[in-house]
Amino acid sequence: MDKKRVVVTGMGALTPIGNTLDAYWEGLISGKSGSDFITYFDAEKFKTKFACELKGFDPMDHFDRKEARKLDRFTQYALVSSDEAIADSGLDLEAIDKFRVGVIWGAGIGGLETFQTEVLNFAQGDGTPRFNPFFIPKMIADIAPGNISIKHGFMGPNYTTVSACASSANAMIDSLNYIRMGYCDVVVTGGSEAAVTIAGMGGFNAMHALSTRNDSPKTASRPFDATRDGFVLGEGAGALILESYEHAKARGAKIYAEILGGGLSSDAYHMTAPHPEGIGVIRVMENCLEDSGVSPEDVDAINTHGTATPLGDVAELKAISHVFGDHAPNININSTKSMTGHLLGAAGAIEAIASILAMKHSIVPPTINHTTVDDQIDPRLNLTLNKAQKREVKVAMSNTFGFGGHNACVLFRKFS
Amino acid sequence: MSDIASRVKAIIVDKLGVDENEVVTEASFTNDLGADSLDTVELIMEFEKEFDIQIPDDQAENIATVGQAISYIEEAKN
Numbered sequence: 001m002d003k004k005r006v007v008v009t010g011m012g013a014l015t016p017i018g019n020t021l022d023a024y025w026e027g028l029i030s031g032k033s034g035s036d037f038i039t040y041f042d043a044e045k046f047k048t049k050f051a052c053e054l055k056g057f058d059p060m061d062h063f064d065r066k067e068a069r070k071l072d073r074f075t076q077y078a079l080v081s082s083d084e085a086i087a088d089s090g091l092d093l094e095a096i097d098k099f100r101v102g103v104i105w106g107a108g109i110g111g112l113e114t115f116q117t118e119v120l121n122f123a124q125g126d127g128t129p130r131f132n133p134f135f136i137p138k139m140i141a142d143i144a145p146g147n148i149s150i151k152h153g154f155m156g157p158n159y160t161t162v163s164a165c166a167s168s169a170n171a172m173i174d175s176l177n178y179i180r181m182g183y184c185d186v187v188v189t190g191g192s193e194a195a196v197t198i199a200g201m202g203g204f205n206a207m208h209a210l211s212t213r214n215d216s217p218k219t220a221s222r223p224f225d226a227t228r229d230g231f232v233l234g235e236g237a238g239a240l241i242l243e244s245y246e247h248a249k250a251r252g253a254k255i256y257a258e259i260l261g262g263g264l265s266s267d268a269y270h271m272t273a274p275h276p277e278g279i280g281v282i283r284v285m286e287n288c289l290e291d292s293g294v295s296p297e298d299v300d301a302i303n304t305h306g307t308a309t310p311l312g313d314v315a316e317l318k319a320i321s322h323v324f325g326d327h328a329p330n331i332n333i334n335s336t337k338s339m340t341g342h343l344l345g346a347a348g349a350i351e352a353i354a355s356i357l358a359m360k361h362s363i364v365p366p367t368i369n370h371t372t373v374d375d376q377i378d379p380r381l382n383l384t385l386n387k388a389q390k391r392e393v394k395v396a397m398s399n400t401f402g403f404g405g406h407n408a409c410v411l412f413r414k415f416s
Numbered sequence: 417m418s419d420i421a422s423r424v425k426a427i428i429v430d431k432l433g434v435d436e437n438e439v440v441t442e443a444s445f446t447n448d449l450g451a452d453s454l455d456t457v458e459l460i461m462e463f464e465k466e467f468d469i470q471i472p473d474d475q476a477e478n479i480a481t482v483g484q485a486i487s488y489i490e491e492a493k494n
Contacts, residue, residue, distance in 0.1 A: 133458050
């Protein structure tokens with residue numbers, strides 16, 4: 001069976017460094033840090049007192065009060081970013097066959113704040129259960145794509161993929177395959193997360209996963225640096241409109257890039273620690289290249305998972321050297337998490353968008369906050385440190401790895 | 417307007433996001449004020465909390481309008 005070609009025709013972003021696609025790109029190339037002290041709750045007693053929160057996002061700018069109350073922040077972010085992507089795609093929602101439009105979304109956790117609020121209310125009461133009837137439908141991870149479809153009437157496949165920090169890469173790969181196989185013409189995909197909450201910060205802190213650099217929040221996310229001490233929790237959303245090439249061409253759509261393929265693998269090793277030899281990570285990049293039909297030498301840029309954990313960064317770079325061999329030093333490698341923090345289930349989406357925009361503008365966003373060389377890292381690798389680099393990017397890869405050992409990798413090519 | 421009526425109306429305005437002048441005695445939560453089944457459950461729970469009363473499910477089913485809510489609560493508080 002001939003697989004259909006799949007292209008990206010619209011994008012939207014709501015990130016700690018910019019609340020629109022354009023603002024996000026401006027933030028990326030100017031090396032902006034999205035990290036600062038937490039404003040959502042009093043974090044005084046927390047080991048980590050900072051995070052990458054959205055700046056100046058007011059739900060009332062997008063929803064009426066009644067609507068906003070029924071939507072956890074992760075769903076609000078999903079709706080705002082997917083609205084931007086749909087508008088950007090120029091899709092005529094009156095003209096298309098909505099049974100052929102899916103929504104496949106990624107969320108690592110879902111409505112954590114809603115869960116927290118409801119359980120705290122119960123704990124503070126006398127034992128009488130007074131759970132809000134919206135508790136469950138607000139909290140469940142699949143409600144984000146549910147609400148996107150309700151808003152626009154998209155009646156194709158609709159669900160959420162959950163694979164922790166790989167969630168939205170899984171969503172993009174599923175979307176790609178549904179269109180390839182001819183089950184859909186268009187899929188609204190991406191991911192959203194809103195875990196900067198008491199439970200989210202407390203939980204990740206307990207794992208020793210987060211940076212505790214409270215004396216310098218802005219420079220705390222420092223992937224590949226010898227002094228890195230964990231990731232900075234971020235929040236927000238990224239949305240992409242994937243569409244079959246023939247559908248996009250028939251309506252004269254603007255095409256950002258072609259999504260060539262995806263790779264999937266599992267470490268089968270540990271709940272949270274990366275495999276020391278990176279077997280799963282090597283495998284996922286190899287799978288992705290094979291599925292995409294490109295050779296390692298074709299790859300110009302890799303947006304890494306690069307969360308700034310001591311073990312993970314080194315393991316990933318070693319895996320890149322293994323897969324790409326002598327070509328590895330020619331690749332612009334970066335971690336945009338140095339700027340955005342780690343958006344968990346939304347990371348794959350916003351990083352795919354960063355890769356696509358790097359192609360469009362021929363500029364690779366930097367890995368900021370780098371001061372100290374880590375001698376465990378091959379010095380020949382170009383980690384795009386501190387400043388954006390001009391570079392024609394024809395083929396770009398984006399890696400994501402999730403707790404549980406889930407690895408997912410997507411590959412985009414400049415459209416021609 | 418009684419104290420109970422004004423508190424009931426304030427809850428309805430808050431939870432259903434409607435204008436105060438729409439919240440008239442005859443207004444039905446679902447037919448006139450845009451409530452769905454979950455909104456209605458939430459309203460009943462808010463009345464219970466605000467007035468410190470219990471509204472059993474079989475009686476909650478009979479509270480479909482603003483006026484019915486006010487009368488039920490006035491009776492329950494007497």
